[in-house]
Amino acid sequence: MPYKQIAIALIFLLNFSGITVFANTKSPNKEEVTQLAKEANKQMKAGNFEKSLIQSRLALTYAIALKDDNLIATTYNTIAANFDQLSEYEKAFFYYNKGLTHANKTNNDVLKNWINNNLGNIYCFDKKQYEKGIYYYKKSLQYSTKTHDSAEIVFTKLNLTWAYFDIGRFEEGFPHLKYINKHHKKHGDESTIVALNMLNGMYHSYKNDTQKASFFFQNAIKLGTEGNEKSDLSYSHHEYSKFLFKNGDYENAYMNLAIYNQLTTQLNNEEKLNKANVAGINLEIDEYKREIDKIGNDYKTKEYLLIQEQSRNKKIVIIIILLLLFFFFLFYIFSENSKLKQKNKIKDIQSQLQQNTINASINGQELERKKIASFLHDNISALLSSAGLHLNAFTSQNNTNAEEIIKTKTILEEAHDQIRDLSHELMPTLLARFGLFYALEDLCEKNSNSVIQFKYYIVVPSKTRYNEDFEMKMYFIIMELLNNIIKHSSATQANLTIQENNKSLKINIEDNGKGFDTDKFYIVEGFGINQIKARINNLKGTIAIHSKLNLGTIVAIEVPITYQKKTTTPVFPSQ
Known part of the structure; x- marks a missing residue:
């Protein structure tokens, strides 16, 4: 329907x-x-x-x-x-x-109190499951205490007392009875006065106080007879009969038991009559119950489906949000990566510009060095030699040995020697005439002394020649590294080893000096390493520096060889 x-x-x-x-x-x-x-x-x-x-x-x-x-x-x-x-x-x-x-x-604690109390009644007085009934009474007592409902507290404690006394646990029920006796007059109900007197009678019967027990039982029966509580009156006669039987008054015990049976029969008849009167109602109500329960189930089903749909929608929304966050994160990473690439590109360009500037400066220096050496050797040195020849011719023709002329000849010779040495320093004669390996051997020999010895090892034929510009650059790189050893290492021995490998020149320079911490190498001044690295980078080569404190230093260089395109003539004439 x-x-x-x-x-x-x-x-x-x-x-x-x-x-x-x-x-x-x-x-x-x-x-x-x-x-x-x-x-x-x-x-x-x-x-x-x-x-x-x-x-x-x-x-x-x-x-x-x-x-x-x-x-x-x-x-x-x-x-x-x-x-x-x-x-x-x-x-x-x-x-x-x-x-x-x-x-x-x-949060309706009042309603929770009622329902728990009613469940306690059914468990105790219908199902006879007293432990469960006591559990629900105690739950009810918690809620009535929480709401500060004094009347409900008294009522629930009355039920708890009855439950405990009904199963003979008088000592557990007595604290509740004591509370009721104290507060019933102010917070109790007239409908419970019969039950209260009966419970007092039961407790004093348990304590064998016959006088008090008899008083409370008789009072309960009197009040029950005057009222309409047949159920409480029936229980009072039943408990009173047990008390009388216990104390040997069998006649009165049987009389009260008969009254109990009579009242119980009346109550049962009334209950049957009520059931007969409501039988038709129950059929109708059961029909409505089925229909309404069906409606309730339909609502629960719809509610469950709605919750499921909401849960799915929630998951979809969460997934969409996570995807959006993921794509935003990817976009952010891509954007930052692009910025980083752009920055790195700019840095690379700046580094390249700086490298080009350094290379141009180095190339310029070497070109100028070559030009100056050539100018000094070919012009100034030649002029000084010519002046000396003219002076010698003059002294021979005039047969004079004037002191001024002798001093002038000496000054001219000294100037000629210094210019020649400077020229050779700027561009060594051996390098120009005989090549890199003879020049390096000569360099090691010149730098060796009583303090430090330079050992020269070569596995390449000494007469091997490379491109003139390549030889010049390699010579000055090695010369700068040897100067560093002399100035900074405090070494007593250094080895220069040269070999060819796959069209590359491999150079190892090793010393037994004090070494240094490579992690702090950037703070060491005066080594000129940056210029050396720039020169090697310009030659498309690599350099590696290995050093430890008090264990010396090893410098390994590998540079692609630039070979001679054609035979070159020496830059300087022999002196």
């Missing part, structure tokens, strides 16, 4: 029964459903169980639609309470549990 038809049928039944409900079939709001639930509870307290159940069922349907756990728990509690009053304890138990499930999702 569709949801709308069920609602219309329920409304028709309620109106037919004289109960006013909503005039239209539109789903009511929360306030209207709350009012309907209150009306159902009111009908239950008035004993109109049929009307209460129909109203509470309808309220439950709307509460489920509103997804309001508090309203759902309240209506379940009312439905359960109706069945509890009709002695349908299994149904009451079922709905109390459903109500507690929803109540636990709310």
Whole structure:
């Protein structure tokens, strides 16, 4: 049966029964459903169980639609309470549990207190499962204590006392009884006064205080007879009969037991009558229950599907966000990488410009060195030689040995020697005439002395010649490295080794000096290494420097050889 038809049928039944409900079939709001639930509870307290159940069922349907756990728990509690009053304890138990499930999702501690207490009643007095009943009573007591409801505290402690005494655990129940005796007058209820007197009688019977026990039992029976609580009066006669039997008063014990049996029979008959009266109601209500439970299940299914869909949508959104973040991250990395490449490119260009500047400066220096050496040798030295010849001719013709002329000849010879030495230093004669290897051998020999010895090892024929420019550059690179050894290493021996390998010239320079820390090499001044590296880079070669403190230094150079294109003539004439 569709949801709308069920609602219309329920409304028709309620109106037919004289109960006013909503005039239209539109789903009511929360306030209207709350009012309907209150009306159902009111009908239950008035004993109109049929009307209460129909109203509470309808309220439950709307509460489920509103997804309001508090309203759902309240209506379940009312439905359960109706069945509890009709002695349908299994149904009451079922709905109390459903109500507690929803109540636990709310902050309604008052409702939690009621439901836990009612479950405790069913466990203790119907199912006879006292441990579970005591558990729920204690839960109820926690909530009533939390809400500071003194009347509920007294009521729950009364139930706890009864449960403990019913299974003979008097010492555990006595603290609760003591609390009730102290606070019942102020916070208790007249409906519980019979039970309180009976419990006091039971405790004093347990303590063998017959006088007090008899007083409380008789008081409980008197108050029960004056009131309408047949159930409490029945229990009072039963407990009093056990007390009398225990103390040997068998006649009165049997008399009270007979009254208990009579009252119990009346209560059972009333219960059967109630069940007969509500049999038709139960059939109708069971039909509504199935339909409404179906609606509830449909709502749960839809809610579950909605939650699943929301979960899928949430996952999709998270995946999209993660993908966007991933692509943004990739874009950022790409952008930063491009910037880094651009910066590195600029650095490379700047480095190349700097390298080109250094190379141009070095090439310029070497060209100037060559030009100056050539100019000094070919011009200044020649002029000085010519001046000396003319002076010698003059002295021979005039047969004079004037002191001034002798000094002039000496000055001219000294100037000629110095210019020649300077010229050879700028461009060694051996390098120009005989090549790199003879020049290096001569360089090692000249730099050797009593302090340091330079050993020269070569596995290439000494007469081998390379490109003149290549030889000149390699000569001055090696000369600068040997000068560094002399100036900075404090070495006593150094080895210069030269060999060819795959059209490359391999040069090793090793000394036994004090060495240095290569990690701090950049702070060492005066080595001229940057210019040496620049020269080697200009020749497309490599240089590696290995050094340790007090263990000497090894410099390894490898440069591609530039061979002679044609035979060159010496730059200088022999002297």
